[in-house]
Amino acid sequence: MEIVAHGLWAATAAITAKRSTRASVNVGWAVWWAAFPDVLAFGPAVAAGLWLRLSGGSQAGSGDGHFLPHVHIGLPLYLAGHSLVVFLLVFGIATMLMHRIVFEMFGWLLHILIDIPTHSLRYYATRFLWPVSDYRIDGIAWWTPWFWAATYAALVLAYFVMWKKGWLWPVRPLADRRPQPG
Ligand SMILES: [Zn+2]
Numbered sequence: 001m002e003i004v005a006h007g008l009w010a011a012t013a014a015i016t017a018k019r020s021t022r023a024s025v026n027v028g029w030a031v032w033w034a035a036f037p038d039v040l041a042f043g044p045a046v047a048a049g050l051w052l053r054l055s056g057g058s059q060a061g062s063g064d065g066h067f068l069p070h071v072h073i074g075l076p077l078y079l080a081g082h083s084l085v086v087f088l089l090v091f092g093i094a095t096m097l098m099h100r101i102v103f104e105m106f107g108w109l110l111h112i113l114i115d116i117p118t119h120s121l122r123y124y125a126t127r128f129l130w131p132v133s134d135y136r137i138d139g140i141a142w143w144t145p146w147f148w149a150a151t152y153a154a155l156v157l158a159y160f161v162m163w164k165k166g167w168l169w170p171v172r173p174l175a176d177r178r179p180q181p182g
């Protein structure tokens with residue numbers, strides 16, 4: 001799935017969890033963690049490309065100069081960010097350091113779970129057990145037009161339901177709800 005849909009799904013999950021369980025979940029952080037695997041995978045290369053371009057070293061890779069030079073960073077960042085093994089490790093460490101379950105990090109978990117069935121073997125099929133196993137499944141590529149349209153139709157429905165429930169607005173302080181005296 002692409003990064004925007006990941007963020008919207010994570011916000012849906014975080015808002016629903018927050019409103020139906022009164023758990024303290026920060027929606028913004030949940031969205032950040034949902035974007036994290038792709039930021040980790042593509043962010044450093046984009047940043048390095050920008051820096052090369054700004055520092056005038058872009059001519060070599062870009063032809064007409066309108067595109068960012070292609071920078072290949074030789075770390076398995078895409079694999080690490082999309083691995084349940086790595087997630088569990090980092091989540092465990094974060095839970096110990098913060099002395100609480102960092103619910104917002106479930107955004108990252110959700111990203112991996114969504115990516116497993118939405119990539120095909122031909123392109124970035126999610127190796128969710130990396131580095132233990134290369135096992136992956138042949139899913140429906142998220143950029144398949146009908147699938148992408150269905151994803152956004154489902155998101156529109158989810159946001160409509162949350163809007164109807166009044167979940168998209170901030171929680172009113174208790175004082176506002178008390179009946180006026182007299
Ligand atoms: Zn991804």
